Amino acid sequence: MIFLNYFISGISLGSIYAIIALGYTMVYGIAKMLNFAHGDVIMVGGYICFYAVARYGMNPFLGVAVAVVGCTLLGIIVERLAYKPLRQAPSLAVLITAIGMSYFLQNTALLLWSSNPKVFPSIIERGSFKLFDGRLSVSHVTVLTIASCLVIMGVLTLFISKTRLGKAMRACSEDKGAAQLMGINVNATISMTFAIGSGLAAIAGALLCSAYPTLMPTTGSLPGIKAFTAAVFGGIGSVPGAFLGGLMLGVIEIFAKAYISSQLSDAVVFAVLIVVLLVKPSGLLGRNIQEKV
Amino acid sequence: MTRKKTKYVPVPSKSILPERDASRAPVLECINLGITLGGIKAVDNFNLTVGRTEIVGLIGPNGAGKTTVFNLLTKVYQPTTGTILLDGKDTHGMSTIQVNRAGIARTFQNIRLFKNLSVADNVKAAMNNEMHYNMLSAILRLPNYKREEIAAHRRTLKLLSIFDMQGVADVPAGSLPYGAQRRLEIVRALATNPSVLLLDEPAAGMNPSETAELMDSIRKVHEMFQIAIILIEHDMSLVMNICDGICVLNFGQVIAKGTPDEIQSNPAVIEAYLGRRKEEPKS
């Protein structure tokens, strides 16, 4: 039963990773860049939600909606200012810029909101469902997290396969030049992808802070890196891969904490990333792309 | 260096030319070479035998699979079928690096120079495998470092002089004009001491006088080094003038092989590639 408990918390944590990983994977699939600042967008989302709910007394779900809008705007601005001018630049330069952006967001947050941790109010009532005569308890937040992840996955899959914009996104990720010739506005599509990814990050931020209710300017960085690991694990660029990678990483992390050592759990997570990349350099569901000669 | 008079005698099977250098075995043989890329047979059943000092032209319309053949020969792609024999030795399982050490060097269709390195360093980088001093000698500037570096520098200047490029030895390769970049790629390939030199569209983007100059240079290289050269080219005058034999590819298949004269009068080639009237080759 303890095993099942760990498993459920693993899935719950993994669901958050999966939502964050979606942002990484979509942006990588289209812009071929690692948006290192993605984790910090989560943090900003958490703060917006915190202030909306705790300071202005908004309904928690309205608070999340405000955070989504705020992060979407943030994503668009960041993309416009820092990444768009570097479309043709080498990937090293883009990566360094993204790291710079990550630092920028973290330190702006530090100046605005100080380094004191804020206690995040849960977006839903705290409590838990008791199963098997109370031997297994699943908190409301856990249920909400897993449910949100499933809904987001479903909606996003439909969006990508059915809508005009979704098709444009797929076309851009296949071949930007050809997409442009077919009349797709590639720049707008890339910006749109950033916007969607950042909006998802806001939801992830609210869920993350509900599950682990301390909010600091650095809250987003480690989950961000781990979610990136999840995206790579699943095969970066692949939406189902991000989902699968996120869940697996969550479970691995919780099990490592429980059965190996809580201090070494991060090391285990990163070791998993390394092993996966060695065995399957393009991740579990990723496609291997060969450079044209 | 004077050119050895090669004796041509008829060889029946698979060869590109009816006549060839019979005193030695062919330097390169492709037998039933094929590769499937993305479900499409990019090259299929490709057979080619190249004599030790032959210049072979590989022509065909865009997308015919010419560069893919080069990529197979240099193991950028591993062939799905067939065999490549270099000096009679199977290159199966070799990497690009090993094939180069075994004697195949190439240039690229879209120039791939080490842009930030000087012209001389581009050439010296290609001599890496014949230099033997280790890292410690380099850091401490030991005598064997100095000796080998001096030798490499002399050889670099000599190679550059083929194309009259000694003067720009210290200029960054990326700042050279286009034509000079193409020539530098050839020098770099030669610096690895190849027995087969693959030139991928060496005259692309050159004007007629530059092309004529290039033609002379290729001849000169051939005379000096006595090596086999395979070249992909769209410039028919260059191909017809310089090549001993020509191989025509279309849709990954060889549609004709022979001497320039034979190719020019081959109806299948005219049909598929040169257009209906042979006086006006379509480019």
Add this chain to the structure above:
Amino acid sequence: MTMKRLINLKRAEARKIYLTYAVVIAAYIICQVMSSTGLFSSSMRGMLVPICAYMVMAVSLNLVVGILGELSLGHAGFMSVGAFSGVASAILMQGTITNAPLRLALAMVIAAIFAAIAGFLIGIPVLRLKGDYLAIVTLAFGEIIKSILNNFYLGMDSEGIQISMITDTTRLLKGGRLIIRGPMGISGIQKIATFTAGFVLLMIALMIVFNLVNSRSGRAFMAIRDDRIAAESIGLDITKYKMMAFVMSAAIAGAAGALFAMNYSTIVANKFDFNTSILILVFVVLGGQGNMLGGIIAAAVLTILPEKLREFSEYRMLLYAVVLIVMMLATNNAEVKSFLAGLNPFRRKEAA
């Protein structure tokens, strides 16, 4: 023919190398004079060794980022390995080698060896990857090194060296000493690092990197950086040369770590985290990738400046972030680049 003419050090390039040595030597002499005549505040004197260590780190990372063209985001990890192995060995040698400078030198050599081994072990998996993936995996390794050192215990007693992981199970005999104490790190370090040692290490690091760059290995590194496919086509063993650069860089970083650590009485693994890796990357990027002198100057300025502008210290990281972004935009945006190219007379001639 003189060696200089033969070995194709382009004159400008050679000048740059001599200039770098000259600047470092001049800076050393000036600092020595100022510090012996009491012109330096005690805080400034205390910063001399860390500045040297960061300069060496900048040179070390520049070998990977600027010369080899791969991004390492875990360089602090090598510094950390060097710091811990160096300090631990210095403590172990305390009884046998009483000459402090000699002990420091030996500790730095041992640190370099340990860091090189770490670099090699990490390099085996990492260097099979490319670009972004390689960068992320170096980050992962940096974090793994930090986690491991945070859970590592090493003690010494009459029976020899005892080690354990996660919890302290070394059970040292009486008179034994627990040297590395997990998250508490090492304390009670003898501060034997000196400014002169830092200067010597920097000169050695520069000599290694410059001489390597102007050798067949260095040409191979840069060829791989400029065009991997072309490098393969001329028979360069990509993995071997990447490994060489990586291990050499790790070794230099390890020595710098030992130097750095022996300037403090206590050292913990968390000091060498991702932020430190990024800080070193900022030195390299700000100084210009591949430009050793630039990286050295950036390291000095960015270490001294925050101390001098204490009231603005909370803006320091924000400033770093802006510096990174602006530098990247300025050097990689096509419009800005063509603007700069227009100012360059050589390029204009070519276009005409």
